[in-house]
Amino acid sequence: xxxVSQTPSNKVTEKGKYVELRCxxxxxxxxxxxxxxxxxxxxxxxxxxxxxxxxxxSGLPNDRFFAVRPEGSVSxxxxxxxxxxxxxxxxxxxxxxxxxxAFFGQGTRLTVV
Amino acid sequence: DAKTTQPNSMExxxxxxxxxxxxxxxxxxxxxxxxxRQLPSQGPEYVIHxxxxxxxxxxxxxxxxxxxxxxxxxxxxxxxxxxxVYYCILRDARYxxxxMRFGAGTRLTVKx
Numbered sequence: 599x600x601x602v603s604q605t606p607s608n609k610v611t612e613k614g615k616y617v618e619l620r621c622x623x624x625x626x627x628x629x630x631x632x633x634x635x636x637x638x639x640x641x642x643x644x645x646x647x648x649x650x651x652x653x654x655x656s657g658l659p660n661d662r663f664f665a666v667r668p669e670g671s672v673s674x675x676x677x678x679x680x681x682x683x684x685x686x687x688x689x690x691x692x693x694x695x696x697x698x699x700a701f702f703g704q705g706t707r708l709t710v711v
Numbered sequence: 712d713a714k715t716t717q718p719n720s721m722e723x724x725x726x727x728x729x730x731x732x733x734x735x736x737x738x739x740x741x742x743x744x745x746x747x748r749q750l751p752s753q754g755p756e757y758v759i760h761x762x763x764x765x766x767x768x769x770x771x772x773x774x775x776x777x778x779x780x781x782x783x784x785x786x787x788x789x790x791x792x793x794x795x796v797y798y799c800i801l802r803d804a805r806y807x808x809x810x811m812r813f814g815a816g817t818r819l820t821v822k823x
């Protein structure tokens with residue numbers, strides 16, 4: 599596809615369950631970002647990858663959150679023991695190495711019940 | 712990233728110019744000023760960026776103060792499709808990509 603793809607678009611899970619959110623960046627983009635956004639607020643930075651490695655994971659709120667990008671392309675955000683406060687839209691973005699413009703996906707809306 | 716300050720909300724009439732301000736008094740010499748906007752139910756999209764000189768593109772213009780402590784995003788003729796939240800972000804030019812940290816942005820309402 600031409601843009602950043604995030605799957606699923608919606609996810610409802612029960613409190614305490616494990617979830618995985620997937621991001622397919624634009625082909626060739628080395629930088630990949632994860633954000634979460636609560637209603638009425640700006641996107642909150644979670645983690646940033648340059649290639650396969652996490653260049654900055656300082657935004658991950660606690661050790662229940664983890665993200666991987668094993669081959670430098672697709673990334674998965676993993677949330678363990680989900681809590682109701684994890685409910686939000688999770689956004690992924692990618693950009694070229696040295697590029698100024700980041701391209702965002704449509705997001706995954708996670709609801710923890 | 713240095714902090715930016717934007718008004719929470721602004722209103723404009725359709726087909727009139729809109730000036731969206733951003734204060735970044737602690738900007739460093741290597742920080743680029745980036746603007747993104749987020750339409751309802753969509754991810755943010757890039758609008759424009761600049762370092763020192765004013766910039767124009769098909770979407771908007773960016774006016775940067777001489778001391779770089781503030782900037783203004785200019786939409787020359789607002790349309791209903793421009794109703795969105797506009798974010799001003801600083802990114803350090805010393806790094807090949809780096810994290811982008813968003814604030815609360817300015818919610819622009821365009822009235823017909």
